[in-house]
Amino acid sequence: MDKIWSMLSDPNMQWIFLGCTLLGLSSGVIGCFSYLRKQSLMGDTLAHAALPGICIAFMLTGIKSIGLFLIGAGIAGVVATFGIGYITRNSKLKQDAAMGIVLSGFFGLGIVLLTLIQHGEYGNQAGLDKFLFGQAASMIASDVISMTVVCVSLITICTLLFKQFKIISFDPGFARGLGYPVAFLEQLLMLLIVVAVVAGIQAVGVVLVAALLITPAVSARYWTDRLGLMVVLSGVFGAVSGGIGTWISASVSNLPTGPVTVLAATLLFCISILFGPQRGLVAKRLLRQRVKQRYNRENERLLDGNVKKEAAL
Incomplete structure (x- = not known):
């Protein structure tokens, strides 16, 4: 506890702790709907698609600005979602194949652009590759404030449109029959996933950010059958993962926050799948043992009854 309080007394660490906790909370909430709609790969696709957006934003401006990077990553994510929809509608490929094509294509383009930047005449490109695996320690107050606004906005929208998202996640046809704009709601949900992915890139990186979307949601599914409680538990698991990842990485030197946060989420998943x-x-x-014991007791009761009948005869 002394180490925890000493860590939280550091102003820089307070910002990092708050940012990672809010990131885990919002990612867990929005990830539930992605998981229920069988689009677990979508978060991974959008995360990898964000890399060329970051590189292009830097090549156009020459400035390492988190705001510009988020804009570039967001535009790339939106283009990726439209690309997936176009491939699915105009070919015989299913959505998972389309997502795999877009993921590999965008990520390959991002690596090429990143290599060109590192070997080109671009100044101030040092540390740009940190977006691959994240660098939470580099976050400052303005970054955390931006992340806080994004996370609160995501949670607010999911709360206000919870009923609509719930219906389109389980039965889009029924939602269409009720008069809901299903296509708009699906695109809005996809946009929220893009925003969640973009918000988590600096802390976790494009490679691991998808884990914060899916792992807390899958863990929460083992604890309840009610969607409302599942969303709450998923947000709590994500927030706890972010807090634990920050604490462990701060306690051990040269230990990155993003991978440790993902490992913490994986540990919660292992606990959930067991207990x-x-x-x-x-x-x-x-349950199997109780059923077996009940079956054995019933057999013994029937045998005792038969023995008593035979004795009476």
Whole structure:
């Protein structure tokens, strides 16, 4: 506890802790809908698609500005979503194949542009490759404030449109019959995923940010069958992962925050898959034992009844 309080007493570490916690919270909330709509790969696709947007923003401006990088990454993510939709509508390929094509194509373009920047006559390009794996320690107050605004906006929109997102996640046809603008809501949900991915790039990186979208949601699924509680638990798991990742990386020198945060989320998933009250392995084992014991008791009761009938005869 002394180490935790000493860590939180550092102003820079307070910003990093707040930023990573809010990032995990918002990613966990929006990731539930992506997971339920069977679009788990979408977050990974959008994260990798953001890399060329970051590189192009730097090549056009020559400035390492988080705001400009977020704009470039956001535009690249939107282009990637339209590309996936175009491939799906105009070919016989399914959505997972389209996402794989867009992911590899955009990420390959990003690596090429990053190599050109590092070997070209661009000044102030040092540290640009940190967006691959994230560098939470480089966040300053303005970055965290921007991230806070984004995260609060994501959570607010998901709260206000919870019923609509719930219906289109389970039964889009029923939502269309009720008169909801399903196409608009699906594009809005995709845009929110893009924003969540872009917000987490600096802390976790384009390679690992998808884990914060999906892992907390999958972990929460093992604890409940109610979507509302699942969304809350997913946000809590994401926030706890961000806090634990920040604390461990601050306690050990030269340990990156992003990968540790993902490992913390994975640890919570392992705990959930073991001890989840309904779908956990331990719960299933205990249920099988209770059913077996009940079956044995019923057989013993029937045998005792038959023995008494034979004795009476």
